[in-house]
Each structure stands twice: as C-alpha cells, then as structure tokens.
Amino acid sequence: MGILEKIAEIESEMNRTQKNKATEYHLGLLKGKLAKLRAELIEPKSSGPKGDGFDVKRSGDARVALIGFPSVGKSTLLSTITETEAAVSSIDFTTLQATPGRWEYNGAIIQMLDLPGIIEGAAQGVGRGRQ
Numbered sequence: 001m002g003i004l005e006k007i008a009e010i011e012s013e014m015n016r017t018q019k020n021k022a023t024e025y026h027l028g029l030l031k032g033k034l035a036k037l038r039a040e041l042i043e044p045k046s047s048g049p050k051g052d053g054f055d056v057k058r059s060g061d062a063r064v065a066l067i068g069f070p071s072v073g074k075s076t077l078l079s080t081i082t083e084t085e086a087a088v089s090s091i092d093f094t095t096l097q098a099t100p101g102r103w104e105y106n107g108a109i110i111q112m113l114d115l116p117g118i119i120e121g122a123a124q125g126v127g128r129g130r131q
Contacts, residue, residue, distance in 0.1 A: 003037055010034050056100045060109035067115055075099070078114040 066074040082101030
C-alpha cells in the first residue's frame with residue numbers, strides 16, 4: 001500500500017468518524033498520521049546511505065558552481081579557465097564528485113566547482129544518480 005492510498009484511507013476514516021468528545025483523541029491521532037504521510041510525500045525517506053556530497057573547502061573571494069546536463073563542457077571550461085586537470089571524456093558522467101579550481105580575474109580569486117551532470121530522475125537512480 002502506497003502513501004497516497006494510506007492518505008486516502010485515513011481521510012475516509014476521518015470522514016466516517018463522528019466528531020464528539022469521545023472521538024477527539026482518535027481524530028487527533030489520525031491527523032498526526034496524515035501530517036506525517038503528507039510530509040513524507042514532499043520529502044521521501046532516504047533508503048540508502050548518505051553520499052559524501054559536494055563538500056569542498058571554500059577558498060578565494062567568490063565561489064561559482066558549474067551546473068548542467070552531462071557532456072555539455074563543464075569540465076572542459078574548468079580545465080581551460082583554471083588550469084585544473086579535470087577528467088574530460090566523451091562518455092556521460094565522467095565527473096562523479098565536485099572538482100574545485102581557482103581562477104584569478106581582475107585581482108579577485110574565484111573558486112570554481114565542476115559538479116556532476118544533473119538529469120531528471122537522478123534521485124531515483126537514473127544515470128548513476130545514487131552514486
């Protein structure tokens with residue numbers, strides 16, 4: 001039974017239950033369960049272990065993140081501008097974790113981050129999204 005079915009079942013039980021002092025506690029419990037299920041709909045529970053994330057130590061005067069689809073040239077741009085050795089390949093998802101680089105522009109030091117490609121459905125595991 002999915003979350004939507006559980007929500008529908010709780011709502012139908014709340015509609016069937018008479019509202020009086022004797023059923024007040026029961027209705028309160030149902031409202032609490034309903035609130036938890038709706039919150040879970042918005043932010044589902046994570047089933048696997050948490051990844052390392054993109055934690056990179058901040059440096060410089062500013063920080064720029066290169067975000068986009070796979071194979072659009074984020075790593076090439078980072079390698080060209082910052083002289084950082086970022087992995088560049090013709091296959092999708094070459095970058096699996098954030099790659100930092102430093103760029104000096106008009107006396108300011110800018111930290112650039114090459115992030116892995118973003119695609120629809122990555123949270124469900126599409127295109128190595130769980131890695």
